[in-house]
Amino acid sequence: MSQETSNDIKLQAKNELIFGMSTALSGPAAELGKNMRLGIQIRLERENIAGGIAGRKIRLIAWDDGYEPERTIPNMRDLINQEDVLAVIGNVGTPTAISAIPIVNEEKTLLFAPYTGAGVLRKNPPDRYVINYRASYAEETSAMVNALIKEGGLKPDEIAFFTQRDSYGDAGYIGGITALKKHGLKLETDIVHSRYERNTLVVESALADILLADPLPKAIIIVGAYAPSAKFMKLARSAGLNSLFLNVSFVGSAPLAKELGSEMKRVIVTQVVPYPEDLSVPIVRAYHDDMKNYGSGRKTSFGSLEGYIAMEILIKAMHDVDGQPGRESIIDALENLREFEIGLGHKLFYDRKNHQASHKVWSTILRQGEFVPFDWKNIPSLLVP
CATH class of the missing domain: 3.40.50.2300 (Response regulator)
Structure with missing residues (x-):
């Protein structure tokens, strides 16, 4: 594990593990952002009821950028510097992600599982602070x-x-x-x-x-x-x-x-995720249970399943962190997962040189x-x- 930064120490002093999201909640891509947010939210709700991570509850702060890069930039800076988020998860879109990349690299804060398959987020070797779930x-x-x-x-x-x-x-x-x-x-x-x-x-x-x-x-x-x-x-x-x-x-x-x-x-x-009604897939069954319990009657979708999977991976990594998760230790934990399973029906993989977990296309x-x-x-x- 890498040494925790002063920011990590400040973050650990809080009673919550706060994650940020700058996404399309309005405009022609709004349903994508809303579904991604929903999937993340229902998975963290279950985790919170089970006691959270090392006794700390998880909270998501989701801000609208309308799928416009000009709005993503201030969102990202405020989420990182004012809200002190541990990481940013599930941002929607390529142009908005491109505007976020230099910020997360500068601020040394993880951008995790953005809803985009663009190559700019898949450099070789990868940016330390950009880690993907989905196929490109x-x-x-x-x-x-x-x-x-x-x-x-x-x-x-x-x-x-x-x-x-x-x-x-x-x-x-x-x-x-x-x-x-x-x-x-x-x-x-x-x-x-x-x-x-x-x-x-x-x-x-x-x-x-x-x-x-x-x-x-x-x-x-x-x-x-x-x-x-x-x-x-x-x-x-x-x-x-x-x-x-x-x-x-x-x-x-x-x-x-x-x-x-x-x-x-x-x-x-x-x-880039299984069919949301395929209950033969273990994580889809868990997703259905959590949608029923925490989804307020909303319909299942590929988008919310992707958000759910992203949060499942992040939670798995946080449980491997020694002590309270910090900005750097979360990245270390993800990279140390190497080959792992979450019930998708195929194995996923992360390490320091591989920052895309899945390559499967349905x-x-x-x-x-x-x-x-x-x-x-x-x-x-x-x-x-």
């Missing part, structure tokens, strides 16, 4: 590309991209292009790539770019927020575009399904208004000749 966007888009080409028989130039015009959209696009190049794509310009502006619903020009493609793409990989992505897909169907739509996990399955309705078909979302498909498990082997039936 590159792993999600690679799973899509591999399925479309290997199982679906598509050629690389039969796949297009619709992405948000920022670091989040770019991260997904770059991951997809990298995968396509492994399957023979020569030039990026051979792929149609349309974009829209973050925190807007202005998708018409992006759709027009795709409709002008010749031939029309058979599959479109979407890297966006749920509201503009849903609008794009509905407008595309109205325009007669029959492409298969594939979304990365950040889109938010529950709000996306709500926006699309029960009539929309042939929409896939990759996931696939789901929209059926009658909700996303359910999907086997990539069935993808040929979804591709229009």
Whole structure:
């Protein structure tokens, strides 16, 4: 264990273990932040009832940044310097995470399990103060590309991209292009790539770019927020575009399904957590129990399950800390977990050189208004000749 800093000593003097969260609680990504917060909250509630960590209760302070980096910066500084949080957990979004990274590195405070798969949070060697749970966007888009080409028989130039015009959209696009190049794509310009502006619903020009493609793409990989992505897909169907739509996990399955309705078909979302209704998975059963007890009647979702898993990992690490957890000792405890299990059905891993616990990607498909498990082997039936 590393020597505790003066900040750690000050933090230990409190009666609570306080964690911070700067997330989207308003705007077009609000459901993602609310679900992530819910999952974290219900897991810490159970821990508190059981006595907390070394006799201290856990408290979460969640502040709204509206999915705007300009609002994340003061949130992060105030959470760390005024609220004296032990760590920041579950922030939502790539552009907001990018603004948070230099702050946590400067303040030597952990940013744990942010809801983003961007490569900027996955440096090699990793930043000490950035530790991820989820698979990367590159792993999600690679799973899509591999399925479309290997199982679906598509050629690389039969796949297009619709992405948000920022670091989040770019991260997904770059991951997809990298995968396509492994399957023979020569030039990026051979792929149609349309974009829209973050925190807007202005998708018409992006759709027009795709409709002008010749031939029309058979599959479109979407890297966006749920509201503009849903609008794009509905407008595309109205325009007669029959492409298969594939979304990365950040889109938010529950709000996306709500926006699309029960009539929309042939929409896939990759996931970084198990299906929230699969009670054969131990952690999903525990999640259901805690949702029932502490979730105030709210529905289960992929997003809240991800927050729940993040808090489960953090609690596991804190129980391994000698004495009261501090900012540095929590990081040491996470890195010392090495190979471990939390009931996901596969093993996770952390050490000093590996700051991403999971690399697994699940696939789901929209059926009658909700996303359910999907086997990539069935993808040929979804591709229009």
